[in-house]
Amino acid sequence: MSALLDVEDLRVTFPTRTGLIEAVRGVSFSLGRERLGIVGESGSGKSQTGRAIMGLTPPQARISARKLAFDGIDLLGISPRERRSLRGNRIAMILQDPKYSLDPVMSIGRQIVETLRTHEKVSKAEARERALAMLEAVQIRDPKRVFDLHPHEVSGGMGQRAMIAMMLIAGPEMMIADEPTSALDVTVQLDVLGILDRLVSERGMGLIFISHDLRLVSSFCDRVIVMYAGKVVEQLKASELGQAQHPYTRGLLNCMPRIGFERHPLPVLDRKPEWAA
Amino acid sequence: MTSAITVDGLEVIFDRFRALKGVSLEVRSGESFGLVGESGSGKSTLLRAIAGLASVASGSITVNGKTLGARRDKAFYREVQMVFQDPYGSLHPRQTVDRLLQEPLAIHGFADGEKRIERALDEVGLGNGFRFRYAHQLSGGQRQRVAIARALILEPSILLLDEPTSALDASVQAEVLNLLEEVRRRRKLTFLMVSHDLAIVTHMCERLMVMQGGEAVENLTAAQLVAHRVTEDYTRNLLRASEGFVRV
Amino acid sequence: MSAEAIQSRRDWLLSERPASRMQARLGRAYVAWRRFSANRLALVGLLIIIALLVIAALAGVLAPYSPTFGDLKNARLLAPSAEHWFGTDDLGRDIYSRILYGSRWTLYVVILVAIIAAPIGLLVGTVAGYAGGWTDAILMRVTDIFLAFPKLVLALAFVAALGPGIENAVLAIAITSWPPYARIARAETLTVRNSDYIKAVQLMGASPARIVLRHIMPLCISSLIVRVTLDMAGIILTAAGLGFLGLGAQPPLPEWGTMIASGRRFILDQWWVAGAPGFAILIVSLGFNLLGDGLRDALDPRSGDQ
Structure with missing residues (x-):
């Protein structure tokens, strides 16, 4: 399996009034055409890792890496314009709340059509056809009606599906969610994951799934990276999560209440300073 | 066992939208009761109606044997308190922890404020070092401890x-x-806890009520839920969803 | 103080674990001051305002001549010179001395207007915003009525009714300048009234008056201070305008607007008579504007709380 994305020693540094803060401190991994989960708590640097790969890091931050290559293209070496065209065409990103990523004054259908037409030369009629097909592919039952709706007129689950449709219309090879x-x-959550799962396997995409929910990630992804304080503390196959070695991973798994496992009080995480070292 | 909260045929209407459609509920004194449901199920509205933060269209709420009117008196707030979801929004941004804790004491005319504040901070595991901090100097977990x-x-x-x-x-x-x-x-204490997470509710509560679209779906004990002895499809769906993603 | 002592004091102020109410409050003030002083222009503004205060306090010492009596025989309309820095006016009075004394009247107007208008606006706005419903509708319609009139015209009407004089000018300006404050306070109140922290206070059993006074008003005050400071320049200009029209301060009071009015007859030949007080107004207005801009950065309730 050839690597779609190669990350070696990625660092993201934010300057603040009191000095430099390293949000990501030397993260390395590679992604094939698979589902890779990045898990961590708030402040672990998981989101900043995703943003750095997308090129969406705030401008005041500094990014460095020994290697940050997508399909052989050095992402840090190319111009912002080339980066932009890569984004959307070949790399897509889905964020937590579709309300912030969709344009509130444009209908969902038009947004998908516009996205398609900025990346490919297609006629209006054809773009519309493909947008409708895409809405259908994300299991929207009445695509013609949803096509003309505005983002605020649809539910959260529907909005997230529309977002996925918009991101997938250009046929990206890698997606960061x-x-x-x-x-x-929860029930909608599984529907959306099901759609993502099907599209990833049908199209042979690489997916980076960033989440705080270790349980969910391990049931969805092939491989899991656990991050703590800007570093990768453990990489393992999702199926082998039960045999996790690092105390942080184990603690994270343990501290969640589970149906049918009575533990009072819940085991808590005893953070060791050496984890962050 | 006596009843701590009795809710009977409660209706709450926001701008012609029926958020609660005749919900009844009994929480016994000393028990921990869970309300489970997805967004729009009315579980938070029910909680807010009991607290007096949502106006009731019809039905009745009885707390510790007293049936409540539209206005809550001071004595009610000595009996019933609430912890909110968002620890970032529930603490006043311009007040120190000390001031936040002093306010209820001042309103109810407690004299031994100093001692009570120290004791309260100790009880939630914060200690005196946090007493004069502002909300922005606290982490999410610390904020929630202050709220408690x-x-x-x-x-x-x-x-x-x-x-x-x-x-x-x-x-x-x-x-x-x-x-x-x-x-x-x-x-x-008696707990009435709202959550969307079945695992948390079964962990914390002895009994629970599943809600959907402003109505009660079913009443269960935690033991029944753990044994998957549920009668409604909706509850079964929720249970399945809480076990994570299953590839088909 | 040694560098070490300064450093330790700074650490004490910026401590994440204040040990007392006082330290927490001082620390907060210090953070605001650091944000304020990072803005050079704001410091210039502050300097101008401090200079104005000092001049007003020490006018009697600093002024070389009397502000009201001049040498009619020998010193009429003299050009600026070493003897009369800003020249003299048509009654032979030293303009420099008159401007120094005039700063007192400027401050008098500005402070009185702020003291009257800001609290009215704050009260009306927060009560309207928190109460909602009919109270809100009535209070805001009254506010709209006041807002609908041009400020100077409304002030003119008031002074015409009450009679000219600096006290009535202050009253007129105050009455016409509270509506924007009410609007700001109401907008701020609306954004916080449904927040969980206000709900939490309601659940403590606090009365509406207590919530408005102790929990909502403190949140509105900083944006109000900024707005009032930025409005100071406008207040000075309105006061000067009323003075210029003969409806504000009456001669021989050395009020800057009145001075410009009496100097306008000689504006082509003896430009300094109207020019000097005009320049004073310009500087002070600029000072208040710069200060207001700096305060906006320093007091922004959203920054530093996140």
Whole structure:
């Protein structure tokens, strides 16, 4: 399996009044055409890792890496314009809340059509056809009606599906999903994950799934990276999560209440300073 | 056992939208009761209606034997307190922890404020070092501890919990859940807890009610839920969803 | 003080674990001051305002001549010179001395207007915003009525009714300048009234008056201070305008607007008579504007709380 994305020693540094803060401190991994989960708590640097790969890091931050290559292209070496065209065409990103990523004054259908037409030369009629097909592919039952709706007129789950449709219309090879289902109800969450799963396997995409929910990630992804304080503390196959070695991973798994496992009080995480070292 | 909260045929209407459609509920004194449902199920509205934050269209609410009117008196707030979901929004941004805890004492005319504040902070595991901090100097978990201290300082018998840990990291959630269980045991509190997470509710509560679209779906004990002895399809769906993603 | 002592004091102020109410409050003030002083222009503004205060306090010492009596025989309309820095006016009075004394009247107007208008606006706005419903509708319609009139015209009407004089000018300006404050306070109140922290206070059993006074008003005050400071320049200009029209301060009071009015007859030949007080107004207005801009950065309730 050839690597789609190669990350070696990625660092993201934010300057603040009191000095430099390293949000990501030397993260290395590679992604094939698979589902890779990045798990961590707030402040672990998981989102900043995703943003750095997308090129969406705030401008005041500094990014460095020994290697940050997508399909052989050095992402840090190319111009912002080339980066932009890569984004959307070949790399897509889904964020937690579709309300912030969709344009509130444009209908959902038009947004998908516009996205398609900025990346490909297609006629209006054909773009519309493909947008409708895409809405159908994300299991929207009445695509013609949803096509003309505005983002505020649809539910959270529907909005997230529309977002996925918009991101997938250009046929990206890699997708980064940052907490794509955290704002959704549990039953809707599974529907959306099901759609993502099908599209990833049908199209042979590489997916980076960023989440705080270790349980969910391990049931969805092939491989899991656990991050703590800007570093990768453990990489393992999702199926082998039960045999996790690092105390942080184990603690994270343990401290969640589970149906049918009575533990009072819940085991808490005893953070060791050497984890962050 | 006596009843702490009795809700009978409660209707809440926002701008012609029926958020609660005749919900009834009984929480016994000293028990921990969970309300489970997805967004729009009316579980938070029910909690807010009991607290007096949502106006009731019809039906009745009885707390510790007293049927409540539209206005709550001061004595009610000595009995019932609430912890909110978002620890970032429930603490006043311009007040120190000290000031936040002093306010309820001042309103109810307690004299031994100093001692009570110290005790309350100790009880939630913060200690005096946090007393003069502002909310922005606290982490999410610490904020939620302050919110719990504020709710406990008037020594209520009933605590309403509105998704108290859903905004927290998993490891912090465990700490806060443990703290809540501990204060409940020590103070013999009655809990009414709202959550979307079945695992948390079965962990914290003895009985629960599943809600959907402003109506009660079914009443269960935690043991029934753990044994998957549920009768409604909706509950079964929720249970399945809480077990994670299953590839088909 | 040694560098070490300064450093330790700074650490004490910026401590994440204040040990007392006082330290927490001072620390907060210090953070605001650091944000304020990072803005050079704001410091210039502050300097101008401090200079104005000092001049007003020490006018009697600093002024070389009397502000009201001049040498009619020998010193009429003299050009600026070493003897009369800003020249003299048509009654032979030293303009420099008159401007120094005039700063007192400027401050008098500005402070009185702020003291009257800001609290009215704050009260009306927060009560309207928190109460909602009919109270809100009535209070805001009254506010709209006041807002609908041009400020100077309304002030003119008031002064015409009450009679000219600086006290009535202050009253007129105050009455016409509270509506924007009410609007700001109401907008701020609306954004916080449904927040959980206000709900939490309601659940403590606090009365509406207590919530408005102790929990909502403190949140509105900083944006109000900024707005009032930025409005100071406008207040000075309105006061000067009323003075210029003969409806504000009456001669021989050395009020800057009145001075410009009496100097306008000689504006082509003896430009300094109207020019000097005009320049004073310009500087002070600029000072208040710069100060207001700096305060906006320093007091922004949203920054630093996140």
